[in-house]
Amino acid sequence: MEAALRQLPETVPALTLPAEAPAKAKAGPAPLPAVPTDRVARWLRLHRGQLRAMALGLVSIAIFVAIWQLLTVNRATFYVRFTNVPSPADVLDRAILAFHNPIFGEHIWMSCRRIVYGFTLASSVAIPLGLLMGRFQILREIVFPICEFTRPIPAIAWVPMAIMLWPTNEESIVFITFLGSFFPILINTLQGMATVDPVLVRAARCLGAREASVFREVYLPASLPQIFTGLTVGMGVAWVSLIAAEMISGQFGIGYFTWEAYSLVQYSDIALGMITIGVLGLGSSFAIRVLGRIVMPGGTAR
Amino acid sequence: MAGTARGLIEVHDFCLRYETMEGAVDAVSDVSLNVQPGEFVSIVGPSGCGKSTLLNALAGFLTPSGGTVTVDGEAISGPSADRGMIFQQYSLFPWKTVRENVEFGLKMKGVSRSERERRARTLLGLAGLTPFENHYPDRLSGGMKQRVGIVRALATGPRILLLDEPFGALDAQTRLIMQQILTNMWQRLKISVLFVTHDIDEAIFLSDRIYVMTARPGGIKAEVAVPLPRPREPSMTLSSEFLGLRRGLMSLIREESIRAMGGEVSLDSLKGLAINLEGQDLSAVL
Numbered sequence: 001m002e003a004a005l006r007q008l009p010e011t012v013p014a015l016t017l018p019a020e021a022p023a024k025a026k027a028g029p030a031p032l033p034a035v036p037t038d039r040v041a042r043w044l045r046l047h048r049g050q051l052r053a054m055a056l057g058l059v060s061i062a063i064f065v066a067i068w069q070l071l072t073v074n075r076a077t078f079y080v081r082f083t084n085v086p087s088p089a090d091v092l093d094r095a096i097l098a099f100h101n102p103i104f105g106e107h108i109w110m111s112c113r114r115i116v117y118g119f120t121l122a123s124s125v126a127i128p129l130g131l132l133m134g135r136f137q138i139l140r141e142i143v144f145p146i147c148e149f150t151r152p153i154p155a156i157a158w159v160p161m162a163i164m165l166w167p168t169n170e171e172s173i174v175f176i177t178f179l180g181s182f183f184p185i186l187i188n189t190l191q192g193m194a195t196v197d198p199v200l201v202r203a204a205r206c207l208g209a210r211e212a213s214v215f216r217e218v219y220l221p222a223s224l225p226q227i228f229t230g231l232t233v234g235m236g237v238a239w240v241s242l243i244a245a246e247m248i249s250g251q252f253g254i255g256y257f258t259w260e261a262y263s264l265v266q267y268s269d270i271a272l273g274m275i276t277i278g279v280l281g282l283g284s285s286f287a288i289r290v291l292g293r294i295v296m297p298g299g300t301a302r
Numbered sequence: 303m304a305g306t307a308r309g310l311i312e313v314h315d316f317c318l319r320y321e322t323m324e325g326a327v328d329a330v331s332d333v334s335l336n337v338q339p340g341e342f343v344s345i346v347g348p349s350g351c352g353k354s355t356l357l358n359a360l361a362g363f364l365t366p367s368g369g370t371v372t373v374d375g376e377a378i379s380g381p382s383a384d385r386g387m388i389f390q391q392y393s394l395f396p397w398k399t400v401r402e403n404v405e406f407g408l409k410m411k412g413v414s415r416s417e418r419e420r421r422a423r424t425l426l427g428l429a430g431l432t433p434f435e436n437h438y439p440d441r442l443s444g445g446m447k448q449r450v451g452i453v454r455a456l457a458t459g460p461r462i463l464l465l466d467e468p469f470g471a472l473d474a475q476t477r478l479i480m481q482q483i484l485t486n487m488w489q490r491l492k493i494s495v496l497f498v499t500h501d502i503d504e505a506i507f508l509s510d511r512i513y514v515m516t517a518r519p520g521g522i523k524a525e526v527a528v529p530l531p532r533p534r535e536p537s538m539t540l541s542s543e544f545l546g547l548r549r550g551l552m553s554l555i556r557e558e559s560i561r562a563m564g565g566e567v568s569l570d571s572l573k574g575l576a577i578n579l580e581g582q583d584l585s586a587v588l
Contacts, residue, residue: 203393203451206361207407208383208458217406221397296397 086268091275094268108276110252111242114170115284118177119238126185126234127227133186134193135219147186155180155241159248173245173253180241181234188230192223221296228292232285239281254280309461309494310374311337311360317368318355328519330355332369335513335522337462337494342485344497344505344512346551348559352520353498357464360496361387373462383407386455390467392447394439400450401426401435407458422457428490429453429483445476449483456487462494469504478536481507485534502551506544507534514554517562524554 044051065088070076072087086094098104133140155176162172196219204218246255258273260266316333319326330352337343345353358364359371362381371378373385394403404422413421426432429449439447448468455463465484469477485508488495499505505512506528514524528547530538538544 197391197393199389199391199393200395202361202363202381203387203389204395204406205363205381206383206385206387207454208381208410209406210410213410218395221395224397 084267086271090268091271094266094272095275098269098272104257107252107254107257108280111246111254111280114174114177114242114246114253115235115238115280117174118242119181119235121174122178122181122234122238123185123231126182126230127189130186130189130227130230131193131215131220131223134190134196134223135215140190147183151183151187155237156244156248159245162245163249169249169251173242173250176245177238177242181238184233184237185227185230188233189223189227192226192230193219195226196222224292224296228288228296231288231292235284235288236281239277239284243277308374309337309339311335311462311494311496312372312375313356313360313369314371315369316356316359316366316371318352318359318364319367330520333515333520333522334369335525337496339494340492342488342495342497342508342510344499344509345515346499346502346505346512346555347515347520347523348517348555348562349500350562351515351517351558353515354466355520357387357466357496357498360462360464361385383411383458384461386458386460386463388448388451388455388463388465388468390470392439392444392451392471394442394447394450394454396439399436399438400431400442403439403450404454404457406454411458425453425457429487443476444472445480448472448480452484452487456491456493460493462496463488465495465497467499468497470499470501477504482536484508485532489533502548502555503539506530506547506551507539512551514551515558517558523558526551 069088071082072085072090074082076082129143133143158176158179159172162175163169166172166175200218200222201214204214209217242253243255243258246253247259250256254273254276258270258277261269261273313333313335316330317328318330319328321327333352333356335343335345345356347353355364359366360373360378362378362385378385394400395406398406401419401422404425405418408418408421423432423435426435429452431446431450431453434442434446434450439450442450451468452463468484469480472480481504497505497508509528512526512528513522514526515521516523526547530541530543
């Protein structure tokens with residue numbers, strides 16, 4: 001007891017968060033709140049914010065699914081008609097079936113492959129081009145006007161042209177995906193170059209850095225956060241463009257799967273296709289975020 | 303240190319002119335000054351008088367429109383690690399750790415990784431920054447960032463150090479400490495320093511000599527020697543000698559500041575208000 005008393009004054013105020021105190025006081029009849037010494041309790045306390053966000057996220061998704069279920073089972077109609085919309089349970093059944101069917105895996109695989117090709121090509125052209133355009137005004141003055149007038153054309157509008165341009169369907173779809181992600185990456189890289197702090201460039205030159213070193217050591221790392229913004233946006237647009245292209249001209253691919261489901265009156269598959277696209281999009285932007293953390297160890301946004 | 307002639311800065315009739323639609327405008331005209339090897343010299347003057355312009359010419363970022371700017375007799379043809387520069391804005395590379403920042407100049411010189419690391423560690427130790435060597439700059443205070451900036455500029459062993467209001471963004475206390483750190487490093491390295499500031503106390507406390515610049519177009523108004531003994535202690539700022547220098551410099555700069563403001567105010571902006579500043583004694587107001 002004596003030990004506990006001695007311990008309390010120094011540990012309790014330091015460890016207990018103010019917001020937690022009333023909850024604890026209510027929690028038990030014990031006269032003194034337990035001093036959380038074990039690591040699990042500490043971890044829980046330190047990650048309270050994240051845990052709450054996760055719990056709330058799960059609850060809100062559950063509510064969304066529940067409302068969906070209610071609307072579809074009762075075939076609700078109030079201007080919007082849920083008569084033909086599949087219920088979550090139907091979609092789940094179809095999903096289980098689909099995952100046992102190798103064709104569905106093939107659809108996903110084809111879409112992912114097209115994204116990887118188109119997106120990788122776009123990044124490997126747009127990033128160096130953006131860096132060079134940012135550094136050399138002449139190049140910017142030559143290339144920018146072309147960009148400005150091709151940029152507003154949505155990638156989907158390129159579909160007929162792409163089919164004419166490329167010998168195979170596969171190539172034209174990759175081309176559409178490339179176009180979709182190209183401009184966001186290019187524009188953001190340019191923006192990143194434009195916002196490089198000139199004092200950093202001057203500091204580097206005062207320390208003996210020549211042109212190539214300034215480029216590698218200052219311009220590139222200073223633009224990286226903005227480049228990654230471009231990659232994230234570009235990835236989103238790549239999916240939009242891919243799905244549209246697949247719906248119009250694909251054989252295989254998750255966009256094609258979704259459109260085919262509509263044509264074949266497989267309504268559950270429409271929702272399954274949509275959810276799959278959502279999950280794939282989420283996964284790919286997560287992958288870019290992870291890549292960003294690896295490439296920028298000092299963190300982003302400065 | 304060997305090489306006694308290392309770091310002699312000579313500026314003769316330096317002019318900087320730029321073109322506008324109304325014709326050529328002189329930003330700085332006919333500035334002549336020198337910094338002897340191992341000397342600490344400050345430039346003070348009203349804002350916009352071209353102090354920084356002069357420093358930028360010495361760093362190699364600007365080409366003079368007239369006159370010569372030399373270091374050890376050599377004309378300056380561009381930025382070089384021979385002339386270290388510290389900016390008012392913190393200029394550490396945010397994506398590099400403190401030690402990587404300090405190593406940067408050595409890396410540009412092609413010094414091997416292990417040698418770079420060794421030298422950077424030594425310098426960081428001298429500056430009391432060892433505990434922070436693996437920190438990224440965003441975790442450092444303003445004073446610490448500027449200390450790293452100084453260490454980084456010194457790492458390549460420059461002949462001269464140019465400082466452009468380096469402590470302008472720091473609070474008064476940190477400023478005093480930074481001034482002492484800079485003096486200590488300067489005395490140890492025996493490097494020539496040209497220090498631009500608008501803070502008169504700072505200029506007196508740090509310098510062997512002070513140049514006072516006139517309002518635009520900037521020129522040299524006066525050259526003031528600071529005979530205070532070294533090492534300097536913060537208590538000296540209260541000595542009669544210090545205060546005498548301060549009073550003299552204050553009145554020199556005040557004249558120029560009024561001239562700078564009068565020049566601006568008498569332009570079109572205030573014409574309609576019929577305010578005539580000429581001949582009025584503004585020193586009471588300012």
